[in-house]
Amino acid sequence: MTTAATDVLARPPRPSSTPGSPGSPATSPPASPSLPAPRRRRSRPRWRTYLTFLLLAGPNVALLVVFVYKPLLQSFQYSTLQWNIGSPSARPVGLGNYVDWFTDPRTPQVLTTTAIFTVATVGGSLLIGLGLALLLNRRLAGRGAARTIVFAPYVLSGIAVGILWLFIFDPRYGLVSTVLGWLGLSSPDWYNDSPWALAMIIVVYLWKNVGYVALIYLAGLQAVPQELRDAAALDGAGPGRTLRSVVLPLLGPTTFFLSVTSLLSSLQSFDIIHAMTQGGPLAGTTTLMYQIYQESFVSGRAGYASAVATLLFVILAVITVAHLKLVERKVHY
Numbered sequence: 251m252t253t254a255a256t257d258v259l260a261r262p263p264r265p266s267s268t269p270g271s272p273g274s275p276a277t278s279p280p281a282s283p284s285l286p287a288p289r290r291r292r293s294r295p296r297w298r299t300y301l302t303f304l305l306l307a308g309p310n311v312a313l314l315v316v317f318v319y320k321p322l323l324q325s326f327q328y329s330t331l332q333w334n335i336g337s338p339s340a341r342p343v344g345l346g347n348y349v350d351w352f353t354d355p356r357t358p359q360v361l362t363t364t365a366i367f368t369v370a371t372v373g374g375s376l377l378i379g380l381g382l383a384l385l386l387n388r389r390l391a392g393r394g395a396a397r398t399i400v401f402a403p404y405v406l407s408g409i410a411v412g413i414l415w416l417f418i419f420d421p422r423y424g425l426v427s428t429v430l431g432w433l434g435l436s437s438p439d440w441y442n443d444s445p446w447a448l449a450m451i452i453v454v455y456l457w458k459n460v461g462y463v464a465l466i467y468l469a470g471l472q473a474v475p476q477e478l479r480d481a482a483a484l485d486g487a488g489p490g491r492t493l494r495s496v497v498l499p500l501l502g503p504t505t506f507f508l509s510v511t512s513l514l515s516s517l518q519s520f521d522i523i524h525a526m527t528q529g530g531p532l533a534g535t536t537t538l539m540y541q542i543y544q545e546s547f548v549s550g551r552a553g554y555a556s557a558v559a560t561l562l563f564v565i566l567a568v569i570t571v572a573h574l575k576l577v578e579r580k581v582h583y
Contacts, residue, residue, distance in 0.1 A: 322563065328556035335550045347557035356533060363448065364517070364537040370452045371459070371516045376508060378456065379463025380501075384493075386464065387471045397468070401461035408458065412525025415454045444534025447527050451535050454522055459515070463508055470504035471497070506577055510570060517566060538562045 329347055333340035351357060386397050403411065418425045419440045427437035438446040474497055482492045498505075520539050523529065529536035529544060536544070538558065546555035 325556045325559050325563075328553055329560045331553045331556075333553040335546065335552045340553065343553070347554045348561070350554065351557055351561065359533060360536055360538060360541055363533075363535065366448065367452060367455075367519070367535075367537055368513065368516045371455050371519075372509065372512045374452070374456045375460050375463045375512050376505065378460045379508070380467050382460065382464040383467035383471055386468055397465075401465050403458045404461040404465075406458065408521030409525045411454060411458050412522045415450075415457075416526055419450050441527070442531050444531055447531055448535050451523055451526060454526065455516075455519060458522070459512075463512065466504060466508055467501065470501045474500050509577065510573060513569065513573070514566060517562070517569075538565070 328340075330342060330344055331340040332343045332346070382400055386393060386400065390396070417423075421427055421437045421439055421441070424437070426440075430437050440446050440450045478496050478500075479492055482496050487495065517537075518539050519537065520543060523535055523537065523540050524543070527535045529540050539562065542555050542558050542562065545551045545558060
């Protein structure tokens, strides 16, 4: 036997390369074909986002800047000047206009009238509006017509409403005088007695604006789940207890919204006062807002009127922020 044949016979046998046979080495599975990487969604360019924002919000921001913020800054600037409307010149006086307002003997009366008018109109609107909303939320005949009648005065002109109610409150021939005469009572002198004139203004303001409050409260009442009322009834709660413990807490956001908007609207009321009393008698119905009109367009003291307007803005801002901080804590959304 040759040497080559001897070497072949002396070699150990090769292990079988068949996968899965005993003693065969572990083999890795065949590699799967590589898949293409998923495409990343191309992010929207930032300039397009900014352009969309400018197109949607730009007109509103421009209107606010032109008609709100610019006049506000100009009002503060004019409040530091002694300037009469129509005069070509103005003299800087610093904070002199503010000092004159705080030392004016009429200022306490104006502030008192403003406070009484605001508290009476805001509180009365919320209470009467809630009562009307509860009534109009029931299933009554002619409910749709009643809702329209209640809301209709809100869309009327304040000047027209004031002139109409002047005839109603006429001490001799008005409807109020006639009704009081049936009851054996004499009509007050609404036009010449300061407390009665202020009460007349408050009544007319409530008649005009209470429909708006009732409408918003009605929407809030219809959003209260009926299941909660049924659960309260099953627990033995009567209508009054259900109103206090279930309905009113759920109306918290609505009450909060109405209290803020009614407060701002009341402090800026002008048209009804101008149509009915023009701030009289003896400045008995002159509020801060009406004083701004009198000082600027009647007396011509534009600088002084701008100072009063700036103070009114500060009062509105302080009351609104305090209201937001104190009342919103008790509101549950």
